[in-house]
Amino acid sequence: MADKKFSGTSTYIATDDLMMAVNAAVTLQRPILVKGEPGTGKTQLAVEVATALGHPLFEWHIKSTTKAQQGLYDYDAVARLRDSQLGDDRVHDIANYIVRGKVWDAFESHVRPVLLIDEIDKADIEFPNDLLQELDRMEFFVYETKQLVKARHRPIIIITSNNEKELPDAFLRRCFFHYIRFPDKETMERIVGVHFPNLKKQLLREALEAFYRIREVPGLKKKPSTSELLDWIKLLLAEDIPPEALRSEDSRKSVPPMYGALLKNEQDVHLFEQLVFLDRRSRTQ
Numbered sequence: 001m002a003d004k005k006f007s008g009t010s011t012y013i014a015t016d017d018l019m020m021a022v023n024a025a026v027t028l029q030r031p032i033l034v035k036g037e038p039g040t041g042k043t044q045l046a047v048e049v050a051t052a053l054g055h056p057l058f059e060w061h062i063k064s065t066t067k068a069q070q071g072l073y074d075y076d077a078v079a080r081l082r083d084s085q086l087g088d089d090r091v092h093d094i095a096n097y098i099v100r101g102k103v104w105d106a107f108e109s110h111v112r113p114v115l116l117i118d119e120i121d122k123a124d125i126e127f128p129n130d131l132l133q134e135l136d137r138m139e140f141f142v143y144e145t146k147q148l149v150k151a152r153h154r155p156i157i158i159i160t161s162n163n164e165k166e167l168p169d170a171f172l173r174r175c176f177f178h179y180i181r182f183p184d185k186e187t188m189e190r191i192v193g194v195h196f197p198n199l200k201k202q203l204l205r206e207a208l209e210a211f212y213r214i215r216e217v218p219g220l221k222k223k224p225s226t227s228e229l230l231d232w233i234k235l236l237l238a239e240d241i242p243p244e245a246l247r248s249e250d251s252r253k254s255v256p257p258m259y260g261a262l263l264k265n266e267q268d269v270h271l272f273e274q275l276v277f278l279d280r281r282s283r284t285q
Contacts, residue, residue, distance in 0.1 A: 004052070004053050004054070005019075005023050006019055006022045006023055006026075006049050006052050006053060007019055007052065008048070008052070009048045009051055009052050010194070011048070011194055012041065012044060012045070012048040012194075013183075013187060013190045013191045013194060014045075014048070015181075015183075015187060017178070018045075018178060018180060021176065021178035022045075022049060022158075022178075024176055025156070025176040026156055028176055029154055030157075030174060030175060030176045031117075031135060031157035031158070031159050031174065031175045031176070032157070032158055032159065032175065032176045032177075032178060033159045033160075033161060033167075033172070033175040033176070033177050033178070034158060034159065034160050034161070034178050034179075034180060035160075035161050035162070035163055035177075035178075035179050035180070036179055036180030036181070036182075037180075037182055037223070037225060038162055038225055039225020039226050039227040039228060040180045040182060040183075040225065040226060041180065041226065042118075042160040042180060043116065043118050043119075043160055045158060045160075045180075046059070046114055046116035046118075046158040046160075047116075049114050049156065049158065050113075050114040053114070053156075055111060055112055055113055055114045055156065056109055056111055056113045056114070057113065057114045057116065058102045058103075058105050058106040058109070058113055058114070058115050058116070058155075059102065059116045059118065060101070060102035060103070060115070060116060060117050060118065061118045061119065062117065062118060062119050062120055062122045062123050062127070063122060063123070064122050064123065064124075066122070066123050066127070067123075067124075067127070067130075068123075068126075068127050068128075068130035068131045069101075069130070070101050071101040071102055071103040071104075071117070071131065072101050072103050072104055072134060072140050072142075072149075073098050073099060073100050073101050073104055073142060074098075074099040074101065075094075075097060075098055075099075075144050076097045076098075076099055077097070079097055080094070080096075080097045094144050094145060095144075095145050097144075098142060098144060098145060102115065103115065103131075103134065103140075104140075104149055106151070106155045107138070107139075107149055107150065107151040107152065107155070108149075108152065109152060109153065109155070110152060111153070112153040112154070112155065112156065113153070113155045113156070114155065114156045114157075114158065115155040115156070115157045115158070116158050116159075116160070117131075117157065117158070117159045117160070118159075118160050119160055119161065119162060120159050120160065120161050120167070121161040121162055121163060121164040121165050121167065122162075122164060125165060125168070128167050128168055128171035129168050129170060129171055131171075132170060132171060132174065135157065135174070136174065138150065138151040138154055139151065159175065182215075182226075183226060185208055185212065188208060188211075188226070188229070189204065189208065191226060191230075192204060192207075192208075192229070192230065192233060195230050195233075196230075196233060196234075196237070199233065199237070200243075202243040203233075203236065203237075203242075203243045203246075204233075205243070206243040206244075206246040206247055207229075207232070207233055207236065207243075207246060209246070209247070210246045210247070210256045211224065211229050211232070211262065214256075214262055214263065214272060217268075217271065217272055217275055219271055220263075220268050220271065220272075221265055221267055221268055222263075222264050222265065222268060224261075224262040224263065224264075228261055228262055228264075229262070231261045232256075232258060232261035232262050235258040235261055236257070236258060239257070239258065241257050241258070245257055
């Protein structure tokens with residue numbers, strides 16, 4: 001039976017081009033490499049694809065110290081040495097010290113799984129190439145136990161990157177690529193509507209105006225993301241901030257209330273205050 005097509009979920013607004021990219025990668029049986037600003041829903045995409053298609057999800061979150069081998073398996077030689085010193089009978093079977101990784105778990109799944117390899121660019125530059133053969137062949141060999149592990153079903157592989165470093169060409173050639181553009185106002189309205197269905201239109205309009213005004217400030221070290229907008233709106237509602245407070249003309253209130261949810265360092269706050277002050281002074285001259 002053919003796979004269902006991904007068309008978003010009730011809690012995740014997917015654009016047409018994102019849905020098309022996911023479905024194209026599934027059809028081609030290639031990993032989909034997803035890039036985009038932090039906070040644009042790259043990691044959540046894997047969760048939503050698994051939910052929408054009814055597949056199990058295996059998540060492998062990459063750190064700077066992660067090695068590709070750990071996704072397949074780890075041999076815990078230290079534990080075996082300790083057990084041998086304690087006279088534990090487990091030491092006679094080396095399989096007791098093989099720790100399965102997320103790729104192995106996904107390969108063993110009885111139902112076609114979704115495998116998330118999250119923030120692949122955090123790892124060493126050789127990390128992607130070290131996985132090429134296993135992801136191509138859908139199998140790997142466990143040398144300690146002389147076992148060949150083959151995938152029961154080819155996983156839907158979603159790989160995310162924040163562009164911290166360039167990925168090898170050989171790896172890129174094997175992926176279907178998609179860049180998640182930052183949502184426009186119309187799409188953002190739909191996203192906010194999912195999380196705050198009863199939000200009053202005037203507050204939504206003023207919040208989005210303020211949010212995009214901040215994002216357009218040139219020179220920000222960190223532009224506020226979708227997740228930060230949602231946090232901010234949650235605070236506005238909790239504190240019962242009126243819509244008009246978001247467009248105050250008072251120069252002493254040059255940044256929006258609860259701005260700490262949006263601007264995450266003092267340089268950006270100072271920069272925003274300077275630009276608003278200069279803009280207002282130019283209007284009065």
